[in-house]
Amino acid sequence: MKKIFLVICFVLFLLPISSYAFVFWLKSSDNTVENIVDIEKTYNLYLPLVGFIYDPRDQQDVIWELKKAKEKLWDKRIYHITLSPNSYSAQEVIDWKFDAEYNLFFKTIRELNLKVIFRTMHEMNGWWYPWSSNPDLFKQAWVHVWKLSRKQGLTQTDILFDFSVNHRDMPTKWVPSQSAILFECETPLSWKVLDYSKECYRFEDYYPWDKFVDIVWVTFYNWWKATSDRKWKTPSQILNDKNWNTLTRLKKFDKPLFIDEVWTTAVWYSWDYSAEKSKNMFDWTWWDARKDKWLLQLSQFLSSNHFIGAVYFNVDYTYWLKYPTVWEADWAIVNLLIDKFYQWFWDLYSSSKVDFRNILALFWVEEVEINGWSYYVPMYATRNIKFIDPIVNEHFSWDNKWKSEFYKKLVATPSWQKPFDEAIRALSWAYVIGTWSVGGTWEAK
Secondary structure (H helix, E strand, O other): OOOOOOOOOEEOOOOOOOOOOOEEEEOOOOOOHHHHHHHHHHHOOOOOEEEEEEOOHHHOOHHHHHHHHHHHHOOOOEEEEEEOOOOOOHHHHHOOOOHHHHHHHHHHHHHHOOEEEEEOOOOOOOOOOOOOOOHHHHHHHHHHHHHHHHHOOOOOOOEEEEEEEEOOOOOEOOOOOOOOOEOOOOOOOOOOOOOOOOOOOOHHHHOOOHHHOOEEEEEEEEOOOOOOOOOOOOHHHHHOOOOOOHHHHHHOOOOOEEEEEEEEOOOOOOOOOOHHHHHHHHHOHHHHHHHHHHHHHHHHHHHHOOOOEEEEOOOEOOOOOOOOOOOOOEOOOEEOOOOEEOOHHHHHHHOOOOOOHHHHHHOOEEEEEEOOEEEEEEHHHHHHHHHHHHHHHHHOOOOHHHHHHHHHHHHHOOOOOHHHHHHHHHHHHHHOOOEEOOOOOEEOO
């Protein structure tokens, strides 16, 4: 359903009294590093959080894209990455069918020194993905993937596991797929007595225990009448729908709360849906105010409900309603191809402060300046850096080559004292003369 994504981040740091910090992302329309570069250049932005959705992963070379991101965007960013196991069920994930891809992905993250918010097997409470409709198997599959990341040497300072649910529980009676028939739950959550059949699971049933989840995300959308006859709803109306009480239920997890995917069309009218009418509405530029208004409502909703962040799904698979489809709409708010730009984007960005401390703290990481550059370093290592760096600089101040050789030797002979070794690792990034290769070695320039 949703394929690939790329994110723009605006951090609104904690403001006094009623305002609350949140991160606002923007998904790229083509999931490429080049698109990030173009957006930054065109609008004079710095996008400290970027991301990709590989769903399914075989549409792009995941490892190649990660290496390109490291080369062009460097590692002074947070990467939000969705890697889904193609068409495999939860049982097949348990049975190691996707282990090779997961292991290579985790290994590459470690080698490239990326900080990753990791989403896999998302929207499990819907009917469209094969890993849904069996909570027990899903939880086993999730824990299996989590353990694979640890075997590759990743910890919470490298990767955060993102439990991402659809805003409505929408199970299927049959084998899960995008063509399966939706099974309507007989008992809405607003009723006092919950009487679910075994097929009608809630997202809580899939939750794989606190130890294996770092953050909780939700996806929701406002369809309007871009490509079908849908209802117009504000963000609050969607997540506070009395039949589902999604927001209340999400908060009970007591985890940092994000919105993984959110979007709206600009097309609305009171008559019955017609493709021609929708196209005409899209072409009227004054109609853009509707989408801007919805973005304002989204901003207010995020702030008032203490969300840490939201990813706006910035894509238009209809190509400006030229190719209508029931499952897609004109979601983009920044479109470089047709130079279409929704102004509320600027209001969000201009009122934000790019301060990453809230996000970095989730990784137990802080930003440290070494040799004139900023690095993300585990909090337990920063004290060692501040102690070691001035001493080495004093002894090797006359020759950067000697300093480089010194750190190369130290990083190659670990002490197995984690705070010290992490400090040396960070210092080696800053001072070793050469270019970092993906194989994990330094090559002379």
